[in-house]
Amino acid sequence: ITLDVGGRLIRALRTTLDRSPRLAKLVERFAVNMQCDGTIFVDADIEVFSHVLSFLRRPDTFPLFWSKATGFDYGLYARVKEEARYFGVKGLVDWIEERGYEKAVKQNVKYEKPVEIK
Structure with missing residues (x-):
């Protein structure tokens, strides 16, 4: 099935689209x-x-x-969550609401004590 999303053509299997109640209804x-x-x-x-x-x-x-430089893109997570909610993709909505992404990244912080100059 070929979808036109914002002018961009995307192909997907019917079985993939059926995982979303709204997309299934659209198809x-x-x-x-x-x-x-x-x-x-x-x-x-x-x-x-x-x-x-x-x-x-x-x-x-x-x-x-x-990214290491900017951390999490919370704005993008919010937009994806709302889009997933609209299309009825509960698993993705739940994962974002539970902040599952924060469990996916582990950061190590190394602190070195400054050398005291006398």
């Missing part, structure tokens, strides 16, 4: 939502939706938005 009614080119339009932000779709494809793999 069931595909004749209504199908565009002239045979794609199904999904009104979503591709940058956020892509993380939800990745989770639908691999439900045991959660998104990690973290």
